[in-house]
Amino acid sequence: MAADTVTDVFEEHRPVLMGVAYRMLGRVADAEDVVQDAWLRWSQADRSDVREPRAYMVRITTHLALDRLRRAQTRREAYVGPWLPEPLVTDFGPTVPDTAERAVLADSVSLAVLVVLESLSPLERAVFVLREAFGLPFSDIAETLDRGEAAVRRLGARARKHVEERRPRFDADPAQQRDLTERFLAAASEGDLDGLMDLLAHDVRLVGDSGGKAKAPLRVIESADKVGRFLDGATRQGVADGMRFRFVEFNGGPGLLASRRGEPDSAFQLGVVDGKIQYVYIVRNPDKLRSLFSAAEQMP
Structure with missing residues (x-):
């Protein structure tokens, strides 16, 4: 296989490999590292017996992600404050219209689902991602993970049950979520506490991720x-300090990117249930905002 062909084949499947790695790890930088390692393995491998390059590369990527995930779990036990996935700017493009297929793709990278996936074992997470997000047959997943099909089916059933029981039941209408996000921003930035309170469910939860590297609630x-x-005070202070806001779609739904002096400061996303804000997710750990620099630089 010629060098240009080797590269072309890999680039054709890079989005799938990135999708697998990100869903497994919840970090854009870690996923990019895994995909780069997968490229090295692919480019240096004996490909004479490879009949299905996509399956071969998915297998490499999954194993690399599993190794990194097992190492990362130890670090996350010492993480300061709540942990959230790194925001991923999502644009499924014109090839994936606003259909059930888009809804599945968006749900599989949502912050709520990725948070729940953190509580699965690495193998359960791998089976869930390959089955639920990419629709691979259990026989293919078993081959990828070097496990028996019956064992993989049990892992998949356990993972699916766990996710279904624990993930919040958010409304999937992006138009409603965008409208509430716009009203949320207006009320918070204008100091309209009553208007902000009207948008919140009585049992709303705010989860802030700083990793101890920025100001955010530790609980x-x-x-x-x-x-x-909390939001009224924090947003008013941010506006006074020159913070700017921009709507960005990340993790399959509308969100807000706050920036200062052209650098990302915070990423907000809301979880909506029955027309009320049930969850507020705020990512402030600067290590998790690096992939949003280009979006921040485009702010007026």
């Missing part, structure tokens, strides 16, 4: 009163 904040007052 989950609960109740409309506490969340509303």
